[in-house]
Amino acid sequence: MKEIPAEKAHLAVEVWADLGCPWCYIGKHRLEEAIGRRPDADRFVVKIRSFELDPTAPRDPESIEGAYIRSHGGGAEGVRAAEGRAQSLAEREGLPFAPDRLHANTFDLHRVLHHAEKSGRGSAFFSLVQDRYFAGELNPFAADALIETAESVGLRASRVREVLLGDDYAEDVRADVQEGLRLGARGVPFTVFDHRLAVSGALTVDGYARALDEAAGSATEPAAT
Numbered sequence: 001m002k003e004i005p006a007e008k009a010h011l012a013v014e015v016w017a018d019l020g021c022p023w024c025y026i027g028k029h030r031l032e033e034a035i036g037r038r039p040d041a042d043r044f045v046v047k048i049r050s051f052e053l054d055p056t057a058p059r060d061p062e063s064i065e066g067a068y069i070r071s072h073g074g075g076a077e078g079v080r081a082a083e084g085r086a087q088s089l090a091e092r093e094g095l096p097f098a099p100d101r102l103h104a105n106t107f108d109l110h111r112v113l114h115h116a117e118k119s120g121r122g123s124a125f126f127s128l129v130q131d132r133y134f135a136g137e138l139n140p141f142a143a144d145a146l147i148e149t150a151e152s153v154g155l156r157a158s159r160v161r162e163v164l165l166g167d168d169y170a171e172d173v174r175a176d177v178q179e180g181l182r183l184g185a186r187g188v189p190f191t192v193f194d195h196r197l198a199v200s201g202a203l204t205v206d207g208y209a210r211a212l213d214e215a216a217g218s219a220t221e222p223a224a225t
Contacts, residue, residue, distance in 0.1 A: 011215060013044050016051040016180040016190040017126070019106045020064075022086040022097075025134050027189040027202030028127065029095060034208035044212065047117070048126045050110040050176035051188045054103075061102035061141045090134070098136025107173060109140055114169035114176075116155055124153045 015031070017024040035044050054071055062070070068079040083099055090097040109129065116125040129149055132138035140146050143164050150160045163169065180190055183198055192198045193215035203211065 009043070010045045011043055011194050012192075013046045013212075013215075014049050014192045014195075015046060016049045016176070016185050016192075017188050018051050018053045019109055019126075019130055019133060019140060020101070020103055021053055021188050022083075022090065022134075023202040024189045025130055026086075026090055026093065026095065027191075028130070029093065030202065030205045031191070031208045033205050034212055037205075037209065038212065040216070043216070046123050048113060048123050049180060050113060050173045051180050051185060051190070052106060052110070052173075052177060053188065054105070055107070057103065057105040059105045059108075059141070061104040061139070064099075064101055064103050067103035096135040098134060101133060101136065102139055102141060104141040107170075108164055109146065110173040110176075111167075111169040112146065112150060112160055112163055114172040115160065115163050116150065116153070119154070121153050121155060125150055125155070128153060 013031070013035075015024075015028070017028070031046070035041050035046070038044075054067065056071075057067065064083060065076045065079045068074075068082075069076065087097040087099060113122050113126050116122045129138065129140050129146070132149065133140050138145055138149060140149070143161070146164070147157050147160045151157045180188075183190070183192065185200070187200070189202055190198065190200055191203075191211070193211055197211060197215050199207075199211055
């Protein structure tokens, strides 16, 4: 087998994320910008890994306010203030942010993510769902809407429907969550570069750029003798 030069080899960027996390949404776009600035951008392969921020969330959608109060207590004013801060930041970075989004259990979405990943479309699927969700263009908790979105990235609608109606990939989702916890994830986004450099939270674009530099530089260094 011909050895691939280190400077040409693909470098994995694994991002543990959940759909409704505003910082995952903002961080994803910052990471994409940091990668896009590099002359070797095509070297980096981003993979979304599953993490559930609210695993006890109901399957029937509820408001963001209702979800926060259910899981954290407190009143609506604190929720609105937090959402307002996230919205202002997102919009300053040119990202749409719909304050009237719905919230529900994301386990089934993550199962479809794993199905999409089998054909190399996991990141494209998750990114499109999340972008349309935060833009207020998609209710991802409606099966038909989610299937249509999956179909738009090249997945077969009938197979996605089968996944949603069954329990395929359930263990894969749970395994992702457990691996993230084992690696130190206590929230998301949680990003691991080249299987060894882990960072928590949504970094700035420059922060992601430095992490990419470190991962890429270490990957091209010869092994010590």
